[in-house]
Amino acid sequence: MTPIVRIEHVEKTYELDDNVKFTALNNVSLTLHKGEFSALIGPSGSGKSTLMHIIGLLDKPTTGKIFINEKDTAHLSDNEISTLRNEYVGFVFQQFNLINKLTVVENIILPTVYARKKLAYDPIKKAHEIMEQFGILEKARSYPNRISGGQQQRVAIARSLIMEPSLILADEPTGNLDTKTGNDIIQLLKKLNEKEKITVLIVTHEHDVAEKTRRKIHIVDGEIVSS
Amino acid sequence: MTKTMEYIIFTLKSALFDFSRNKGRTFLTSLGILIGVLAVVLLTAAGLGLRKYIQQQFELLGSNLVTVLPGNLDEGLSSGGPAFGRINFSEEDFQKLKRVRIIKNVVPLYSRSFTVSGGNDSKYSELYASTADIFVTFNQKAEYGKLFTNRDVEKRSKIVVIGPELGKKLFGSAKKALGQSVKIEKQSFKVIGITKSKGGGLTSQDLDNAVYMPYKTAYVFNTEKTIMAFYIQARTEAEIPEMKRQAEKIMLENFDDDEFSIVEQKDLLSTINSIFSIVNTVLVAIAAISLLVGGIGIMNIMYVTVTERIKEIGIRRALGARKFDILSQFLVESIILSLFGGLAGLLLAYIIVFFVQPLFPAYIDTFSVVLALGVSSGIGIIFGVFPAKKAADLSPIDAIRYE
Structure with a gap:
């Protein structure tokens, strides 16, 4: 199996007041392989979000290494890191994190605005295809704060797919949704994994959600206890 | 896209x-x-x-015109304002300048602002006291009545020529002002003429509100009989330098060289x-x-x-x-x-x-x-x-x- 992300001996510490250090991640090593559908499970404060941010190159570890497609990211510039975030990873957040002043379709194509490479497809056309597939096509010209939570999360997933990333990182994607809608969203991610062969990592504290994935990575107090 | x-x-x-x-x-x-x-x-x-x-003000005045002013304009500029008013010119200077052959025309000027009343109204206006040649210099013609002559100057006739706007303000219309009398500082003057309107612009409105008076008549206000400035005119532009030289010689007989200035319009314009x-x-x-x-x-x-x-x-x-x-x-x-x-x-x-x-x-x-x-x-x-x-x-x- 081909590794997509490999992290080695990652440690993340925060300096609190009075020179007290807080260790969010302690010597974490983990490999995500192409086509995996995994869950990162742990109670709140276990460091799972921090780990996700580091895997997604939003945050930097205090020590340790991150390899994307077997390439060390330690010496990349901010621009190169931004390009990697743009091309290789798609984020889905608990709070949806859509931009309310842009329409649904504009939110979906936003990553393509920041793309440096020439895209082999028309972003608007592709956005319409995804919206149709997700059943939100009629909301294309709506604004995010005018549609339901489930629809917003579909928009967020559509946005994460527009650059055709190899990895989707979903941080508590069902956290703000009712059980049924939450299930639909997980099913949607599962379908993407099965049909499009996209690697998906879901960060969650709900065991129901984790049960639907094939690989479960347990994290407690900043350490991976089983994977 | x-x-x-x-x-x-x-x-x-x-x-x-x-x-x-x-x-x-x-x-x-x-x-x-x-x-x-x-x-x-x-x-x-x-x-x-x-x-x-x-x-525009300067363009109103005729060409080949040179102004003789009291004070040293060059010195004034470098030491904080021209020293106007330190000296005044007199009738004697006027007569001397008139005798210089190269000078085609000499126009003396005494001007002051007054409240002019007449009819049922009054207005604060500029008085220009001069000879009949002022009308040539200011390029003014009569619309109604006539302009005063140099005989009126010698006779010290109690007459004035006024601008059309002033006539309108005092008597209702420029035409009605003809033959009426206006009062300036309790003295009565008969209006013998109204100038043609210059129309438009602030500049011309000024002249449309002016009062012109023979300069000797104005001695009632100008008891010292002073002259504030002379406009001297050359026949051709080529004669201006020589005219300036001769005028300067005359003025030096009575004044020091830093007490007066002889300037062409273009010099004055660029200074201002x-x-x-x-x-x-x-x-x-x-x-x-x-x-x-x-x-x-x-x-x-x-x-x-x-x-x-x-x-x-x-x-x-x-x-x-x-x-x-x-x-x-x-x-x-x-x-x-x-x-x-x-x-x-x-x-x-x-x-x-x-x-x-x-x-x-x-x-x-x-x-x-x-x-x-x-x-x-x-x-x-x-x-x-x-x-x-x-x-x-x-x-x-x-x-x-x-x-």
């Missing part, structure tokens, strides 16, 4: 959305720049208008122009301070905007926006803000100048338009770059977690 176009449209759209959501704030922020640009453009327009006005351009530059510089204040207002509001949108910045960074993308987004916003203020200020300046123009020849030249827009977008860049840099330098993770 090309990639760049798409990028620009996205940047503009998000800027405009924020402005339309915060209409009041956008307006108030731009107001600072608006006032600054308005002040700079209007003062420049006024300066240009003033220069034009002075030029240079004084006004200094004054104008100072005024424009003061107005420019308000532009600076406006720029600080923009910087302030851009800092607020950045703080309000930290989350949005985080989202954009998570989606792959580079620091430069964020920087340019906020920079574009601040440029639009200040350019909007600049354009509005310019528009307002045009409107004001349009309404002022019948009274005063103010005008806005292309240079001030380019300057106003250049400066306001420059302010957008200079004062926008710090907040935009702050936005770009936010750590993506801190930004996206910001609530």
